[in-house]
Amino acid sequence: MxxxxxxxxxxxxxxxxxxxxxxxxxxxxxxxxxxxxxxxxxxxxxxxxxxESALPALEAEGLRFGPPVARPGTVVCIGQNYAAHAAESGSTPPTRPIIFLKPPNTVVGPYDEVEIPRGSTKTDWEVELAVVIGRTARYLDSPEQALEHVAGYTVSNDVSERDFQLEHSGGQWSKGKSCATFNPLGPYLVPADEVPDVQDLRLCSSVNGEPRQDSRTADMIFSVAQIVHDLSQYMVLEPGDVINTGTPQGVALSGRFPYLKPGDLMEIEIEGLGRQRQTLRSS
Incomplete structure (x- = not known):
């Protein structure tokens, strides 16, 4: 389901x-x-x-898909969690999870328009596996225990403005991650126990029909279990919170592709979790 x-x-x-x-x-x-x-x-x-056949069918034709979780309390993001992406960013792969936060008001639906912010010259895409927390996680004892606190998984686009992120932020990334519409989420929340192997899912992206990213979650440096366990040592994760687990190589920051402009079409997909599609517009 x-x-x-x-x-x-x-x-x-x-x-x-x-x-x-x-x-x-x-x-x-x-x-x-x-x-x-x-x-x-x-x-x-x-x-x-x-x-028990207790839920009536719903006529959904023409209805917009919103984010599959109502306004999360926290959106936690893991930076450089794929070694090849760290390399294309000019960084050494991390030995501990790098984290930053996005405001909940960045979260929009999977097919909503994405706004290029004023003054932007380097708006970028990032397909990511998103983890949705189902039980409060605090000081968890082990990565194995951590998975018991995951409700399910969905698709996230951690849209980023690289100039804001790297040149305007004084070493912190949030300015480049927090613009309006910068976190399309969905279309579905798939229960954790219905995802056969969350550490072996294909994830990919394209811009205007041209391939960009194509990788598997097997290439993550820190697994979902490790991420949830690690975060629980520093913060309280509450039901409904979202964790973006990092993006693979193939973003514009690599220098291999142009940054996004108004009218561009982003499409991102994760095996078994669905596909997103967003058009870019000016602010």
Missing amino acids: KLVRLGDPGRERPAVIDDRGTIRDLSPLTPDIDGAFLAADGIARTRLALA
């Missing part, structure tokens, strides 16, 4: 796509797909409701 949120921004309604591909209304169970829903065994309750 796949959890989705459908409708206009700020007015999305919760839904689930069952194993036959039918979209069903999740409103009988919850007003939204958020941290409270996930913390209250929302995924298990959804499965039970589907098994």
Whole structure:
């Protein structure tokens, strides 16, 4: 099954796509797909409701796909988590996870337009596996325990402005990561136990139909389990929080491709988790 949120921004309604591909209304169970829903065994309750045919079909034609999780409390990002991407960025692969934060208001739907910020000359794409937290994680004892706190996975585009990130930020990356619309998320939230091997998923991106990134999560330096465990030593991860786990090589920062301009079309995809599509526009 796949959890989705459908409708206009700020007015999305919760839904689930069952194993036959039918979209069903999740409103009988919850007003939204958020941290409270996930913390209250929302995924298990959804499965039970589907098994009991308790969720009516939903006419979804023409409805916008919103982010599959309502406004997360925190968006935590892992930098340079693929060795080849670190190399194309001119950096040595990290020995400990590098983290930065994005404001929750960067999160938009998977097909929404992405805005090139004022003064930008180096807006860039980054396909990333996103982890959605389902249980509070604090001072976890081991990476193995960490996976018990993951609700599911989705697709994230960690859009970045490289000049803001590297030249304007005084050593911190958040200025280049925090612009409006800079985190398309979705289209689906796939439960963690329905992803056979999260450390061996293909992820890829293209711009205007031309291939850019093509890699596998097997190439991550730090696995999902290691990331969640490490973060829990420094912060409290709460249900509904999102972790962007890093991007592979093939971004414009490498110098091999032009940066984005108005009218460009980004498409990113992760095996089993869905495909995004965004057009760029000026601010």
